[in-house]
Amino acid sequence: MISIINAKIITPFRVIENGYVSIENGRIVNVQDSDKWPKGDANHQIVDAQGLYLSPGFIDIHIHGGGGSDFMDNEVDAYLNIAETHARYGTTAMLPTTLTSEQDLLLETFEVYAKSLDKNEKGAKFYGLHLEGPYFAMEQRGAQDPRYIRNPEPAEYEPILSKYKHLIARWSAAPELPGALAFGQRVCEEGILLALAHTDAVYDEVLKGVEAGYKLATHLYSGMSGMTRRNAYRYAGAIESCLLIDDIDVEIIADGTHLPEPFLKLISKVKAKNQIILITDAMRAAGTDVTESILGGRANGLPVVVEDGVAKLPDRKSFAGSVATADRLIRTMRDIAGLELKDAVHMLTVNPARILGLQHQIGTISKGLQADLILFDENIQIQKTMVEGCFIYEK
Known part of the structure; x- marks a missing residue:
């Protein structure tokens, strides 16, 4: 004892x-x-x-890398390095997250992830893959590689669900794409968390997405449409819709850079405390002091620069993932957003555990739960x- x-x-x-x-x-x-x-x-x-x-250990449900490694390197050692790197900053559970890629690389990811599970003894534990893409709106792709963005087709996703559904914890997609509602319903049937992401949807399309099972907003504001005009009429974009609809939880990159103070305070004011989830969206440069890096796998990833506490595409027109660690998220929400410490911790422990259905296993300091503590x-x-x-x- x-x-x-x-x-x-x-x-x-x-x-x-x-x-x-x-x-x-x-x-x-x-x-x-x-x-x-x-x-x-x-x-x-x-x-x-x-x-x-x-505190309960932090639960990061959207993370790409750290310590110089990326999950898309498709190496067991990369998985272990990322897990150990982020454990030093308080993360005890995570969902390894993919990027939009060619299908062969994605299929390889499943195999590498499965091999890493039994070897992860010194880092944050893995609780399933987060597939970020490839079903996105091209105009909201951000740093996602446009070569691999496409619409969901049963011929592609049905074999994946059939063979690898037990390895997938969540899947992020744009609900307005042709076939995205049927795709969403299938994902939900398999008990996988469905999130809307990199989307150009307007309010009615988001509502239809919610009806199909989209219930989490992937990195709110990033890769999302805002208010738009069509034939002079104003339409609420995905951002306004996610803030307005109570049935949508939101995750935010709370590094203070992706979302500066006014946005953090607005989200905290509009959405209930139990509907906000903090994520790092960290790429391989997290936990390092490099000034140049790669977003995605080393073999075919995108070059990025690291400055001002964030990763950017070389032309500086878009962020390319964060370099935050989980401790930074808590400091940001307390010191910049003005939340009480316990509420900030709630958003990185209780809320992610609940949305993953793991609330009876991790996420709080309670009798009978797993001792993941920091x-x-x-x-x-x-x-x-x-x-x-x-x-x-x-x-």
């Missing part, structure tokens, strides 16, 4: 001062609002948090990371 004592324990409702948490066999067995801490012995390790915050200081500097009851990182 391990007990972490003298901690400020972050729950969905409050911060418990001077409490303690006990862990046994990888699970939380006790959470106490008490300064009468247990005593250690040969079978009971005591970890003194020394007043640090004890300790950090007032500046959200991670001191220790625990996954399934084992410390995998200690500063």
Whole structure:
């Protein structure tokens, strides 16, 4: 048994001062609002948090890379490096995310991901792939490679669902494309989270998407249509629609650059606290100090520059993924968006766990749940990371 004592324990409702948490066999067995801490012995390790915050581990449901690696490198070592890199910044669970690519490369990704699952012992755990594309609106492609953007066709996605559905946690697509509603219904039938992304949809098209199962907005504002005019009439774009429709949850790249202060405050004001999910959307340069990098796989990715705390295409006309780590998201939401710490943490723990259907396994510090925990200081500097009851990182 391990007990972490003298901690400020972050729950969905409050911060418990001077409490303690006990862990046994990888699970939380006790959470106490008490300064009468247990005593250690040969079978009971005591970890003194020394007043640090004890939080559920961060859950990143949209992440491409870090530490110099990208999931599209299609190498097991790349997967492990990314998982270990982000564990140092508090991430204990993640969805490895693809980019729009040729189909052969995507099929290879499934095989590499499956091989990485049993070898990931020192990093954030994988909870399924996030397929970002290739079914996107060309005009909202952002840094997605236009060579591989296409409409959904059953001849392509049905074999993928048939063979690899157990490896897919979520799929992002544009709901207004020909065939996208039927595609969405099939994805939902398989229990896969469906998200709208890189879309030029207007309000009526978004509504039809919601009816078909699109219930999460992938990186709100990024790769999305705003208010547009057709024949002089104004139409709400995907951005306004996602803010307005209560049945859509939103994920945001909360690095303070993709969405500066006014946007973060607007989203926090309009959407309920339990409808906002923080993501890094990190690419391979996250956790490094490089100034040039590659978005996507090394063999056929796009060159990017890294400056001002973000990755950009070389012409500076578009961002090309973030270089944020999860700790930065919490600092941004607290210090720039003005949220309470517990609410910012909620958006990177409780909310992603719930939308993935994992709320009875991870995401809160509660008896019976998996012991994925982190300790950090007032500046959200991670001191220790625990996954399934084992410390995998200690500063």
